[in-house]
Amino acid sequence: MGRFIARRLVQAIPTLFGVLLLTFLLSRLSPSDPVKLMLYGNTEVTQEDRAQLYHALGLDKPLPVQFAEWLWQLAHLDFGNSIYYHRPALDLILERVPNSLQLSLLAFVFIVGVGIPLGVIAALRRGRIEDHGIRVFSVVGHAVPEFWLGLIFVLTFAVQNRWFPIGSMNVVGTDCTLCWDRAWHLVGPVLVLSIAGIANLPRILRTEVLEVISQDYVRTARSKGLSEQAVVAVHVLRNALIPVVTSFGTILLLFFSGQLIIERVFNWPGLGRLTFEAAVSKDYPVVQGAIIIASTLLILSYIIRDIAYAWVDPRIKVK
């Protein structure tokens, strides 16, 4: 297992390098000249001053050198300073990450908690009303934009009926991470963030359960007198869940994109909202840092998924 994890970590290096390269290139491809922006409206600047400024900022060096210097800075955890807050970008980002993680982890637990029973029910009641109902929900759930669902939630449960708060994490003036107030604020964003996953998971699980349930060992388990619950829980589900773990990758990718929108709709002060606000105020270092951190988190979650996969299916390590 240790070797597997080590190999998986090494495999992540080129991916991370690609993310950094792409982020760097995007900023250099930008048509706006940083020096022009800095000197905007200043008429007394000579050509020499400009050249000096280019030199001071390191913009006159060849691109590969600039990239290497930038990587060196990142390696020292220097993501630059926020133009808007005048604080290190990394500090700003790391302050927000726990809020986003709280949201995502809860939504993930919710997806697994609701999605697995739904998938099993759909397979066991194949062709019945439950199966059709779950199928319709899956297809529609895929087609609904999350932010729109969020808006409708806010409109019906926060504006027209005052059942849930309209946004943010806590009632103004209070600050707690594990309390009823926070739970009350979490309901909307977690529900909306889970929809895509809850639509996705049962569909995949249903196919897998149907595949496994016709296997010989399931028949053996039944014929030796095990109860139906024991057969499903021990013999069917354990094997059907293996491919489902792979599909968590999709859910994770959806999460990180979904966050950006959901945090905007529900005014949740997480990584997504920080990035959005930084983008509005053209705070480039923060946006760049947020993309790098979000991608790193995503790569890490892929690794965790693969480890989970190897753990539920020991055959994978042999390959």
Add this chain to the structure above:
Amino acid sequence: MAATDATVQQLRVPVAETRRVSAGLWSDAVWRLRHDPTTLVAMAVLVVFVTLALGADFLATSFFHRAFSQQDILSSYEKPSLAEPWQWLGTDELGRSQAVRLLYGARVSLFVGGFGALTALVIGLTAGVTAGYFRGWWDDVVVWLVTTLNSIPRLYLLLIVGILWRLEPFPFAMFLGLLGWLGICNYARGQTISLREREYVLAARTVGCTPLRLMVRHIVPNILPLIIVLGMIEIGQLILTESAISFIGFGIQPPTPSWGNMLTNAAQYLSKAPHLIFPPGLAVVVTVLCLYLVGDGLRDALDPRLRGAIGTRR
């Protein structure tokens, strides 16, 4: 006698329904599609939407008598009413007709989805088939690109693009396509790797077929049906992405209406004019739903063995 009649009846019914034994892939698919009402209805809805979007100019001038940017401050925040056609879906904060804007929004959203998916399809197919066929360093590069792009949340990437450039619908659709080819590429690559070991490919190579001809004539036609299905699903995905990124203000810029940026407006006046959030959102849901249904239906029609093998969302 009666028994014979019954037998004749039984024999006759299936005969009328049987299709040609030697039907090709496409005519076979058309036959199956004709017997799939869900897919047919979804297709019809899409055709209506596309027609309405294409006829937006004509409808705006001769039926609604309103341009999409025409303001009427005196009748702002109006609820939907049947008084005049342009008031059917109400008006926004500047008194602009929501119905007319929805039509023009359809134009932008459908174009962005369609053109973006086409770009994604071309890139994904080219990269996937060549990577799977040649393997070696090129395959490594393609796989590395796919994993890298899959590791950056799409909306974050679009956000950074949105800061750097103000995009018109055309380059915007292109950008979406540049980010959306990963799934198609993965599928094309996997299929090519298994197809290139087949006897008929070996036979073609033996008689001196060039790699280009081999890929175009022998491999692509075999994977094209499902690539088209993935393309349909991609259109839906891109329409969703467009609406999301426009909603947060970094996609299609006003005054050009898109379903996404109409919802931005609606969100701002949520308590004052709640009716504004329903039409654009429902338009997205219905369009994307129909695209998925047509995609599913096409997949079943083109290859019934694969029923349920490819999800609607990757």
